[in-house]
Amino acid sequence: xxxxxxxxxxxxxxxxxxxxxxxxxxxxxxxxxxxxxxxxxxxxxxxxxxxxxxxxxxxxxxxxxxxxxxxxxxxxxxxxxxxxxxxxxxxxxxxxxxxx
Amino acid sequence: xxxxxxxxxxxxxxxxxxxxxxxxxxxxxxxxxxxxxxxxxxxxxxxxxxxxxxxxxxxxxxxxxxxxxxxxxxxxxxxxxxxxxxxxxxxxxxxxxxxxxxxxxxxxxxxxxxxxxxxxxxxxxxxxxxxxxxxxxxxxxxxxxxxxx
Numbered sequence: 001x002x003x004x005x006x007x008x009x010x011x012x013x014x015x016x017x018x019x020x021x022x023x024x025x026x027x028x029x030x031x032x033x034x035x036x037x038x039x040x041x042x043x044x045x046x047x048x049x050x051x052x053x054x055x056x057x058x059x060x061x062x063x064x065x066x067x068x069x070x071x072x073x074x075x076x077x078x079x080x081x082x083x084x085x086x087x088x089x090x091x092x093x094x095x096x097x098x099x100x
Numbered sequence: 101x102x103x104x105x106x107x108x109x110x111x112x113x114x115x116x117x118x119x120x121x122x123x124x125x126x127x128x129x130x131x132x133x134x135x136x137x138x139x140x141x142x143x144x145x146x147x148x149x150x151x152x153x154x155x156x157x158x159x160x161x162x163x164x165x166x167x168x169x170x171x172x173x174x175x176x177x178x179x180x181x182x183x184x185x186x187x188x189x190x191x192x193x194x195x196x197x198x199x200x201x202x203x204x205x206x207x208x209x210x211x212x213x214x215x216x217x218x219x220x221x222x223x224x225x226x227x228x229x230x231x232x233x234x235x236x237x238x239x240x241x242x243x244x245x246x247x248x249x
Contacts, residue, residue, distance in 0.1 A: 021153070023223060073156060092156065097221050098224045098234075098235045099223070
């Protein structure tokens with residue numbers, strides 16, 4: 001286990017490695033289905049991950065802009081911007097749902 | 101199992117028969133079937149592809165079923181949702197609710213569909229005369245779900 005895999009609990013100092021899944025329009029826009037991403041500390045959250053992805057520019061910056069309707073789930077539960085991330089979490093990034 | 105996500109078609113008669121078998125307490129069965137239409141937003145639709153998030157989708161549907169059972173005095177709920185490529189006339193989704201009385205069964209069936217449309221992770225991509233496009237979420241679906249809050 002390297003440092004990125006370690007979550008230091010209350011201290012929250014460490015970066016964490018999470019597995020990120022992309023669905024539907026976002027998967028196509030980004031050209032990727034799944035990747036492991038290290039989210040920096042000291043308090044890795046959903047919004048920190050979004051900021052990191054936006055910095056990639058291009059489609060990432062456009063699709064993940066704050067005014068876009070993006071949904072995030074952490075470990076298959078809907079999450080919000082301040083949801084904390086822990087090492088090994090499964091994070092899903094997707095557009096509003098359109099089933100039924 | 102009250103929740104299924106599958107590529108194959110479903111048969112409402114067979115599903116209903118299985119739900120009511122040997123249960124004389126059932127006095128009402130309400131059901132809904134969603135179908136693929138051949139027209140959306142003014143463009144003809146030749147096919148659509150439904151995608152889901154394996155694991156989370158089933159959990160979300162199970163949560164909706166549990167929620168319905170807590171809100172209404174009903175007996176059982178079945179949700180079957182198809183994924184993959186479907187064409188106009190094809191069935192997409194089936195909801196069946198059994199209960200003692202029709203009022204609770206009707207309401208629960210509508211609730212399950214309204215919540216499914218806004219909370220279960222499924223996404224539709226249409227092949228239309230204007231090209232392929234991802235279907236956008238509708239404000240009217242959000243409004244329908246909010247009625248129950």
